[in-house]
Amino acid sequence: MSAPAPTVPPPVPIPETFFGRQSEGRAVILSARAGRSVVLVAPTGYGKSALLRELAPALEQLAATVTVPKVAPFGTFLVDLAEQLAAVPDFRLPESKHPDKKPLDAWKSAHKGTDARARSLVAALREYTQGGTAAPVVLVDDCTGITQSMVPHMLALAEVCSLVVAVQPDTMRKAGLSRFWGKCDRVDLNPLDRAEARELVDALTVKYNIVAEDMGAYKNRVLSLAEGIPGEAERLVRYVSTHDLVKPSDIGSSFAQQAAQREERGIALAPVLLVLSGVAMITKYVGLARGEMDMYLMGGVGIAVSMVALPFLRKLVMVR
Ligand SMILES: Nc1ncnc2c1ncn2[C@@H]1O[C@H](COP(=O)(O)OP(=O)(O)OP(=O)(O)O)[C@@H](O)[C@H]1O
Ligand SMILES: [Mg+2]
Known part of the structure; x- marks a missing residue:
């Protein structure tokens, strides 16, 4: 008698944890598909990093997609970028005078200084796309530290890949960056609308096991304090006690x-x-x-x- 077939457990539904941002996401994808660079602009907590994370799988369908945490210091950015690109199939870091070393270490040994490293990465990216391969998408989670001296290199990179960089609004006003911003499509993130914010607060209260005497009053309080800013909603739900948020006078005010x-x-x-x-x-x-x-x-x-x-x-x- 054959053994009973192992029972396959039903797929566990993944709870929705990301809300809204459809039009902004579409805008980023359209720009990247056209090979253009994008600057995502919003204050802290508005969800720039979360949106980039959310978009990565869709961008991956268009082209090899890598994420680098920060643009500054620029030397670290270049090493991070080289490390990420080295893992992309068919991408070759230039220079192998040191065949005994790992490609990243060989590249670092052969290219000292940020100028040489930036130029070599641009050359390698150009070579990668020459056979008709789609230009990679490079997500820069925090580009707030960008400075004027980085602009020529960023412009050169924007020629050979799609940069999708996240910044806070102040960064857009920094001197000497306009040439780079001129190369980018701008996508602004606003606060979530009321319905999206409510969905987010509902999900957060489940995620953080919130128990309040009057859940209606508690959620309304979080919604009104967060004003549609997802990071603020998360902070309130996660770190502020329900007693501090809901005054006794609010209870029963749903x-x-x-x-x-x-x-x-x-x-x-x-x-x-x-x-x-x-x-x-x-x-x-x-x-x-x-x-x-x-x-x-x-x-x-x-x-x-x-x-x-x-x-x-x-x-x-x-x-x-
Ligand atoms: N649309 C969203 N749906 C659900 N959660 C979100 C959404 N946007 C952001 N969040 C959550 O809010 C928090 C803050 O978001 P995030 O870190 O992406 O903000 P940010 O704009 O990158 O801020 P910073 O400028 O400080 O880097 C994160 O925990 C993130 O998961
Ligand atoms: Mg961020």
């Missing part, structure tokens, strides 16, 4: 409870206002009958006040 409270207040107020406007009307007519001007005026004012208060009462009880 929508349904607020609506119920408003309705209760409104219903309680209705008869009071009705009686007051009746009294005002009687006062007015008694004043008129007796010829007492003060009484007549008081009644009139009372009616006017109740007429103004009634629409407010309606608003108070209306469930939006």
